[in-house]
Amino acid sequence: MTQPQTRDEQPTNPTRQKSTGMRLIVPLQGIVQGRGGLILGTLIPCALFYFFQLYTKRNRGNSSNTPSNPPSPSSSSPNLAELPRTSSRLSLFSRVGSSGPVSVSGRASLIARENDSPYYIGLEKVSKDPYDKERNPDGIIQLGLSENRLCFDLIEKWMVENVREAMVGRDGEHLSINGIAAYQPFDGLMELKVAVAGFMSQVMRKVVSLDPSQIVLTAGATPAIEILCFCLADHGNAFLIPTPYYPGFDRDVRLRTGVELIPVHCRSADNFLLSVTALEQAYNQARKRGVKVRGILISNPSNPVGNILPRETLHNILVFAQEKNIHIICDEIFAGSVYRGEEFVSMPEILMEEFDKNRVHIIYGLSKDLCLPGFRVGVIYSYNKNVLALAKRLTRFSSISAPSQRLLISMLSDTKFIEEFIKTNKQRIQKLHHSFVDGLKQLGIQCIESSAGFYCWANMSELISSYGEKGELDLWDKLLNIAKVNVTPGSACHCIEPGWFRCCFTTLALEDIPVVMKRIRKVAETCKSLS
């Protein structure tokens, strides 16, 4: 802000335009700064403020909506027409509730106006033209969804062998529909919590045993994150989040809670690992802006990079959180996919040391490690009794279907099967990872060395036409529409360095990899020849 000038002073060397401008600005400056006496200094700003509030309040309710469209499937309507500006101004001073175009909530309008990120656009395109070796060999190959198809044979085998036993039930008791149809506790059956606690413990190498009473089950990890946000933050507060991050967080955290995500940028020089210095910087910047930071949201193993946080980093993050008196949400949903020998240290393990546990909350789920995303099983594991109590009540909006709970109780309690499953799963992921990364290497595309996850984080910056988001999205578009391969561009993950792409390989079989490489090569060669 410039130094305040006295109200009557005119600038000494203006152009004509500037002088008019200054004539306007200077008195306004005086007004805004409260100079010029009581009347001008306070009443006018107050009056302006009041009218501004009135304007925004009246205008808020009249945000856009389309007139009724023909009943087409509404799945792809990210670009609904906006309310013409004139109408909104007309309704500026109209009575509350007068007739005009029908309005939905401000939230809904915002959602409608947002262009979907390439993450969602890609997913949608694939669903319309999915690759199938036999039936649709020219379809789009899905490398943009981290789902794991590698181990269904194991699960099906288990079902065949065990379904009979599970059918008869304990003591040959007759199964009754009451067991699945009636109301169940919203936060999940206790038997399932016990089984999930056991599973999580197995996944985390049995270093810690987890307490089922600290578990709240939700219909997927998506509501788990949202519920934690509702518990820990108010509208307008923020979470710090290291980039690049899973694009879904933008929706899950922000859609209905009004909580902001503040990116903490990580760089390739550090292998995209979080540094506490960066955290500190982001935290301070947020404070300067007047935004209250309520916590840090980390993913370990991380998505989309696939690295695991070293013990020391976890330690430092915990110290940082304690210092600033904020929460930590740790998403460990890929914990079971750690395929390289590196030591994965989970939060419960670190917390065995002296730390304030009340601020740590873990998200988990069965979508990745047990390959059952359709069943919608998410977990909140918290050490904070108040958070658990509230989360439990909030699960009424996101409960797991009872029949799925029953099935999973049987499956997860078979610890021998789970042991085998976790081991085989890791081996298969590792094999595919190796093969895929090699394939990309032969195309001249390097990946970050990752130790977990269903994907690799590939550096295609040499292939992009201009070093920036536009160049990256151009390449993404080429890959999607010409090579017919759906990958996730780094910008969708808020990566600060352009040119990085996430490629999920667990939807593929080994023999699909050459097909993928061939297609990418086609585009890579065109790009290289252009640059």
Place this chain on the structure above:
Amino acid sequence: MVFKLNSQLLSRIASGNGHGEDSPYFDGWKAYETDPHHPTENPNGVIQMGLAENQLCFDLIQDWLKKNPKASICTPEGLNEFREIAIFQDYHGLPEFRNAVANFMGKVRGNRVTYDPDRIVMSGGATGAHETIAFCLADPGEAFLVPTPYYPGFDRDLRWRTGVKLIPVDSDSSNNFKVTIEALENAYEMAQLDNIKVKGLLITNPSNPLGTILDRETLRSIVRFINEKNIHLVCDEIYAATVFSQPDFISVAEILQEDIECNLDLVHVVYSLSKDMGFPGLRVGIIYSYNDAVVSCARKMSSFGLVSTQTQYLVASMLSDNEFVEKFITESKRRLAARYRVFTHGLDQAGIKCLKTSNAGLFLWMDLSGLLKEQTVEAEMELWRVIIHEVKLNVSPGCSFHCLKPGWFRVCFANMDDQTMHVALSRIKTFVNKEADTKKKPKKSLRWQGSLKLLNPPRIYDDFINSPHSPMPHSPLVRARN
């Protein structure tokens, strides 16, 4: 090291009481939980009559499951579908699921209307559906009009995380609690004067707790009202298939087909399988909207409460079986009607009247105002406590439904077997006779603790309590072969 966790560290929602569980009504639930009735093991326990659950037709469903093992992906017959179902997580839902639900909804309305499967959006039970629709239609501080008496869960589901307000629109017992356009107009005007923006009207048809349905004229005038005011209409039709006697149920979809002027973008339906099919554990909630923007927005929000694909698959198979569906709907109505008759007859013999216009739902609306010491809410609460602790029946007092006229109680009858029903009836009869006797001689009235806040009518309803006969664990789907 001493760690001090700042108590300001949690959100406002965490420290608020929007969950509604602090209300005195939890006495009833606690009483049931600590002393639940069981025909053989605890015959003197509290009978659960506060949970609107439909258990009358479980045998039909169980039969169907046995005959159709392919419907469950957990049986050898259905197993080859397993991997595709287990991996599917698209928030549009399985197409066969949407088709089957649309088909079922049409059938329940006697095929007088058809529903478009592409407008069907999933949610975490009707609870999730209500919350999502509130998020989609209104901003914090805006309001919905809701005719009283209404389901207490609305106070929580529509308001808690959304910040939306509810404005009760009172009805009168003198006209059988029917909602009137005058009352709606008045409430709307009052809101205007209070500078509250009304975004919509929420009606439950068939009504909970009244068990009545809206006649054609009233529905038409409601549609005209919302169209004129340009506000949304949310119709909760969760009890549509429980209309067990004449007149027939008329849904809002039917009205929209008629010659009536209405902006379709204003109309939305909330549905679920929890009541009609008796499947609350499946958590199948449905939002059906005629507004594309709302369908799109709700669909994105449905990620927070998707129905398990295993369940979607099962429901799709079951509800596409037209023969089964027709048989089920007819038989369910028949059993509900029979149960209702026995109950009302039994109450009648004890001199207790129920709302005579009820012909739907899983409950009856019982008038105990004759037993009140004085026609006040406090007296109603006192009577209620007596019924819970002495008569040992967990019924729901009218004030929890925001009913202005004291003395009315909702009594659920579809969540127990015949034997328990008779036990409940006999307890009521005994109690009523005893009260009649005691009225002849004045008795020192029992004082119950608990203050009642009239200005903030307490909320209730944690429907997580298991029904009286739920035995333990195992999925019948996994065993559907025998």
